[in-house]
Amino acid sequence: MRIYHLFVTLLFCAVTFAQTTITGSVKDSKNEPIPGANVKVAGESAAAVTDADGKFTLKTSKKPPFTLEISSIGFATQKVQVTSASQKVDAVLQNEDTRLDEIVISASRTPERIRESPVTIERMTVKDIKRSASPTFYDGLENLKEVHMNTSSMSFKSINTRGFATVANTRFMQLVDGMDNSSPLLNFVLGNLIGISEIDVQSVELLPGASSALYGANAFNGILFMTSKSPFTSQGVSAYVKYGQTSQRAAGTNEYADYGVRVAHAFNKNFAAKANFSFMTGTDWFATDYRDIDLVNNVGLDRSFHNYNGINVYGDEASTNLRGVATGLLNAGAITPAQFSVFQQILPNYNVSRTGYNEVDLTDNKVKNAKVDFSLHFKPWGDDNEIIWQSKFGFGNTVYQGANRYYLNGFFMQQHKLEFKGKNYFVRGYFTTEDGGNSYDMLFTGLNVNRQWKSDAQWFGQYAGAYVQSTLAGATPAQAHAAARGVADTGRLIPGTPEFQAAFNRVIADPNVLTGSRLVDDSKLYHSDANYNFKDLVKFAEIQVGGSFRMYELNSLGRIYTDKGTDILYREYGIYTQIQKKFMDDRLKFTGSIRYDKSQNFDGDYSPRLSLVYSAGEQRNHNFRASFQTGFRNPTTQDQYIGFNVGSAVLLGSAPDNLDRYTETLPITSASGQAIVGGTSTTINGNNAYFNSYTAASAAQFAALAGTDPVAASALLRRANVSLVQPETVKAFELGYRGQIKNLSYDITGYYNIYNDFIGNVNVVTPLYGVAQDAPNPLAGPTDTGAQSIDALATGNTRVFQLYTNTGVEVRSLGFGAGFNYRLPKNFEFSANYNFAEFDYDQDQDPGFEAGFNTPKHRVKASISNDNLFKNFGFSISGRWNTGYRWESTFVDGWIDEATVFDAQINYNIPKLKSVLKIGATNILGNEYQQVLGAGFIGSQYFASLTINP
Structure with a gap:
């Protein structure tokens, strides 16, 4: 009961304090109201903001006389003396046509x-x-x-x-x-x-x-x-x-x-x-991008391709070598040795894929x-x-695209913060927690819905048998493939049917990647930081100190991270200081900062920054700046602790304890391999991936040549020398100039960045037995570990990994940007900006590395607006254009075309309702465009809105 009374006292103690209430209005020199203007009691925290009519009501415990400070962006600040509680304040702010004072x-x-x-x-x-x-x-x-x-x-x-x-x-x-x-x-x-x-x-x-x-x-x-x-x-x-x-x-x-x-x-x-x-x-x-995912080498491939893998089609990632299917049928007793000989002669030595499901069939496409x-x-x-x-x-x-496409369904995230702050300090702590809800991976949904009605082994076996029968009956290879797919697809679940929906529901509720696709997540982040500014204690310069601490608690129940059975805890912290000092009649401003960061798996490092700003001109409206800083980025928790099977590969982080924690038992599908390992299965861990693998490029070259010339094919193999991921560093140089000439303000920027130890991904192929080595000898005996690894590659007894590592290649990026804003007569305002960006590195030094720049080289944006075209009416029109650019990601690589987009809106102020009505449209030309390869093309959006402010 006492607690209740205490809460009520805190909540409603206003009634025990005498207050002064000041009302008034704020307008510009043309007698138009200024919404959003700040009205503050000088030296106090009491403040108010004007409404759509420029009116305000301010309450303060301070008794007159006192001073009000009234300000708004684009206007000079005005001070008004309040001498009585009944005084009505009518302030008129003068235009200050400079954005440099914001x-x-x-x-x-x-x-x-x-x-x-x-x-x-x-x-x-x-x-x-x-x-x-x-x-x-x-x-x-x-x-x-x-x-x-x-x-x-x-x-x-x-x-x-x-x-x-x-x-x-x-x-x-x-x-x-x-x-x-x-x-x-x-x-x-x-x-x-x-x-x-x-x-x-x-x-x-x-x-x-x-x-x-x-x-x-x-x-x-x-x-x-x-x-x-x-x-x-x-x-x-x-x-x-x-x-x-x-x-x-x-x-x-x-x-x-x-x-x-x-x-x-x-x-x-x-x-x-x-x-x-x-x-x-x-x-x-x-x-709905149904092109084959290998856009670089197989441009134009469609669903008629026997090993088709569509970008927005899932389940067709299940792919196997047709000739290898014959071996499996023989080992299972499904065919005789004589039939096996026929199968080996007729079946082609390349892969075929299962028939997949379109993305639009695996999600309701609703966003909330x-x-x-x-x-x-x-x-x-x-x-x-x-x-x-x-x-x-x-x-x-919503839909998120990473290594695969994921439907975040019922995703829930929350944050809670306690903060103490004042004029010169803050101390805060907060934590973030999330729940994946009923989210699922669309690729594994497609794979495992397929497996609900027919196993992969049964499907490929039927395909191989039908292909042989069709060929013996005189069919061409294309006809044989079509007939084989028809036979293997017998019984396929059709989207929209109750049977399909039942299978779909079972799969998305199951977190086991062998049978389901649900994403499980109950991870948390704990963070605290603090800052203190000594400007009221130290007069010769402005000095700040601060620091932060962060801890991750990863819990995907083993679905995404190697955290099955136990949460992963990961910590990092940092401290920093900054000094600012003005010289030359306060025209030259020096800023120096340095920060030290440390995470539990890596050595600590320093990030300094030095900058100079010089204000020239009588009004100090020409401002030149230069800065240099070094920075570093710790590998993320994904880079270190992920252990995520995405179907085509396993994404594996490189923290040393993660390599030991990740284990997988895989079947050995060849008699030769079973003899080598002494059984029908073997267990590998993350150390095999990082320290006993072949480069994906050399493994692909081997596969292309192994059937005709195994000696030459083996000579192409190269052991993957993948280092454990380390922090990435950057040296950043920037020059800039901000200025104002009458109604024209502008900002010009140039930057140059040098990245070292750039964090990226590399694909490797790990043999399930044998030792990976450069150019192993295929003619050595069965006890030779190099020859054993060749046998593993030749018989498909491998696991593909996507590893997190650093490239030894120095990556550079540079850019230039210019923007300006011009106030035209009669309240019109025009703004435009341009950006140039490009990067450079020597691909020959690391052929497997992808920088993933994913940025157009040229971008132009412009807008024209008028907040008061005529009484209570305003409008704006904006447009942007960018050149095409290459998109690189773990999901798909390819080209994104240039785009031109125009948006427009008109708005009407309704003073009596203190509201604004807006009617707008985006991409009004209807030219659909893409910003992420694999995501949907962006169309047009039309809307009307009503906003009410007090």
Whole structure:
């Protein structure tokens, strides 16, 4: 009972304090209201934000007289004296046509004008969100300079800055109110699935370059900061609703809806609270790329190809050598030795694949995303010191593309944070946990639905028998293949039938890769960090210190990681310091930072950063910057602890304890192999993969020649010398110039990065017996270990692994970017930016290495807008274009064509309802385009929205 009374006292103690309530309005020089202007009591935390009509209500415990500070981006700050509690404030702000005075925080972990930022920084404000023609503010980030999106699903977009990113962009960090919202299991950001609601966004800042010196090893190629509104300054009930349609040739026209509500209230100067809820639902872009997955060597192959493996077709990964099928039939007693001889003469010495299922048959293609968050804010002393408890929840359905395509079905992720912060410090701790729900791997769904109605051995046996019979009857090879597939497919489950659905349901509920496809995940991340700024204690320079600690608790129940029977715990920490000092009448600003990071499996390392910013001109509107920093990226938990069978290969991490923990017992399918191992099966572990394998390229060359010239084929074999993965490093150089001439502001950037020990993947083929070696002798006796490995390769007794390692090749990237914004007469505003990006390395030094740059060389973006075209009406039109580029990933390699996209919107302010009506459309030309090879082509989206602000 006492606790109840204490809570009620804290919650409603406002009634015991006398308060001053000030009302008023904020307008520009043309007598137009300014929404979103900040109104603050000087020297106090009490503040308010103007509504759509430019009006505000501010409550403070301070009695007049006091001073109000009124500010808004693009306007000069004004101070107003309040002399009585009944005074009505009507402020008029004068235009200040410079973006150089906008305040940013992320670049140096301290508030500074954007002109003084030591590195490139991009920013999205509430005003930018209002004028965006994108369906969500997160989609609108694509219009920022330096940003290139990788779209895996309509609700899952991954930000790519300065290259080297797939959907799983582990080189990019995203912080929401200081919390890293990457997946504990997968180590990369899941778009905005557990991010921030559009009506709760205060600001978005993007650092596109390396930021390891202040933010640690994961901020290797960029970092995004999303900050929500405070319930002390942004109160009341806000809501939005969007409804529209998506249009795609493959999916047709489908409905789309998105709505949300925000409730915030400051009960008094000491306590405030807020809650957000948003929900989006729609139909995803259908993925219907049915080209053969080997696009480089087999361009144009279709379903008539006997070993077809379609990009968005699953189950056809089950493939085997037809001539080898005869051996299996003989060993099983299904054919006689005489029949075996006939089979060997007729069956071709190449692979055939099972008939697969299209992706659209293995998912309902529905996307859903619900986000819930609430926070309690305490200011015990009524000043800048604040205690915050925040909880965030995100759940829904979407498609993620990694080594395979995965349907995240009922995926659930939550974060909880406790933070203490003040004028010069913060201390926070949070944890993230996730649940895979009913998520499943589409490749294994296709494989195991097939096996529900007929085993692989039975299917291939029937195929081989029918092929022989057709050939003996006079059929051509093409006719024999068609007849054989028809016989083997007898009894195939047809999508849409109850039998298919029953088999499908059994498979996606089963986590065993031999029979099912469910993804199991109950992983957690624990993180704490702190920062202190000594600027009020040390006067000669601004000095900061800080640090962080992180622990992963991986638990996939052995489905993805080698954590069957026990969770994997992995820890890392870092500490840093920064000094800033101004010289030459505060025109020259020096920033020096250094950070030390250590993870449990690797030696610690330092990340320094040095930068200079010089402000020239009478108004200091010409700002030159130069920076250099080194950074490093620790291998992710995937790189170290994964042990994931994806069908065509096993993804295997290289932590030493992981190699011992990963084991697999595999059948030996040849009599010669059974004689060598002394049985019908053998057990291998991760050490075999890393230290007893052949390169995939040489194994492929061997297979092509082994049937005709085994001696020459064996001479081509090369042992794979794969090192255990180590941290990746970068040296980053950047030059930039920001300036303003009257109504024109511009920003020019150039960068050059040198990567060493670049982390990547390499495929190897591991013989199940024998010793891998360069050019083994096939004529040696059966006791020779090299000859034994040749026999394993020749009889298909192998396991393919995809290993995580570093390339010894130095990788370089360079880029150039230029953006400008011009304020035209009559409230028109035009902006445009251009980016050039490319990379370079010597492929001959490491032929098997793929850099995965996945970034267009040229990108152009432009927009024109007017927030007040005429009374209460505004509009914007934006366009972007990029050149085609090569896509490289563990799922598929190939070419993505150039794209031209236009978006547009008109909006209407309804002052009496304090609301904004918007009608918009994306990709209005209807030219469907792709950003991720294997994902669906992106069509058009049309929507109407109504946003209500207090």
